[in-house]
Amino acid sequence: DIQMTQSPSSLSASVGDRVTITCRASQSISSYLNWYQQKPGKAPKLLIYAASSLQSGVPSRFSGSGSGTDFTLTISSLQPEDFATYYCQQSYSLFTFGPGTKVDIK
Amino acid sequence: QLQLQESGSGLVKPSQTLSLTCAVSGGSISSGGYSWSWIRQPPGKGLEWIGYIYHSGSTYYNPSLKSRVTISVDRSKNQFSLKLSSVTAADTAVYYCARVLRSSYFDYWGQGTLVTVSS
Numbered sequence: 512d513i514q515m516t517q518s519p520s521s522l523s524a525s526v527g528d529r530v531t532i533t534c535r536a537s538q539s540i541s542s543y544l545n546w547y548q549q550k551p552g553k554a555p556k557l558l559i560y561a562a563s564s565l566q567s568g569v570p571s572r573f574s575g576s577g578s579g580t581d582f583t584l585t586i587s588s589l590q591p592e593d594f595a596t597y598y599c600q601q602s603y604s605l606f607t608f609g610p611g612t613k614v615d616i617k
Numbered sequence: 618q619l620q621l622q623e624s625g626s627g628l629v630k631p632s633q634t635l636s637l638t639c640a641v642s643g644g645s646i647s648s649g650g651y652s653w654s655w656i657r658q659p660p661g662k663g664l665e666w667i668g669y670i671y672h673s674g675s676t677y678y679n680p681s682l683k684s685r686v687t688i689s690v691d692r693s694k695n696q697f698s699l700k701l702s703s704v705t706a707a708d709t710a711v712y713y714c715a716r717v718l719r720s721s722y723f724d725y726w727g728q729g730t731l732v733t734v735s736s
């Protein structure tokens with residue numbers, strides 16, 4: 512089974528900050544890595560697929576990079592609506608989600 | 618606009634079978650290229666993939682749940698279903714249904730339904 516880790520598990524940031532979240536796979540997953548945003552009481556929302564492709568309708572301040580085992584999600588300028596929990600998910604072998612990174616207000 | 622809506626029992630007794638249905642509207646569940654999946658989230662915890670079914674009917678399950686899970690499709694009703702047997706309190710969670718695109722990512726989700734396992 513492929514295991515996913517994320518760091519940090521939580522972070523505090525201010526509006527306008529640049530935020531980077533890291534996701535690591537236990538083995539190489541090529542670019543089979545996706546990112547989701549989840550707000551309390553809501554279903555997750557797809558942000559990035561195939562490591563770096565921006566889902567339609569998602570603001571361009573979100574970007575993804577990486578391949579193999581190490582990936583990053585970057586929010587270039589944090590907005591009030593971006594405070595949420597972010598999950599990575601691999602699809603190289605079945606599906607596995609990372610444990611999540613909670614982004615809250617500093 | 619595609620919409621997914623979960624329904625089913627919100628309270629299940631231990632050792633019984635959890636049954637949920639996901640109704641798909643705004644598109645056909647039989648459309649090629651898509652798969653249909655179940656994902657759950659225990660209260661205050663992260664996401665766990667349960668399994669998915671191809672439009673062809675092939676199924677794939679999380680190895681940790683495989684012995685207890687069945688996912689099926691009812692094309693006449695444009696819906697798919699989840700059955701999870703021998704439930705325990707650890708199966709208490711919000712259960713989401715979702716569409717899988719390119720066998721890779723979840724692009725449409727239902728709103729989720731809370732299932733509590735308790736006597």
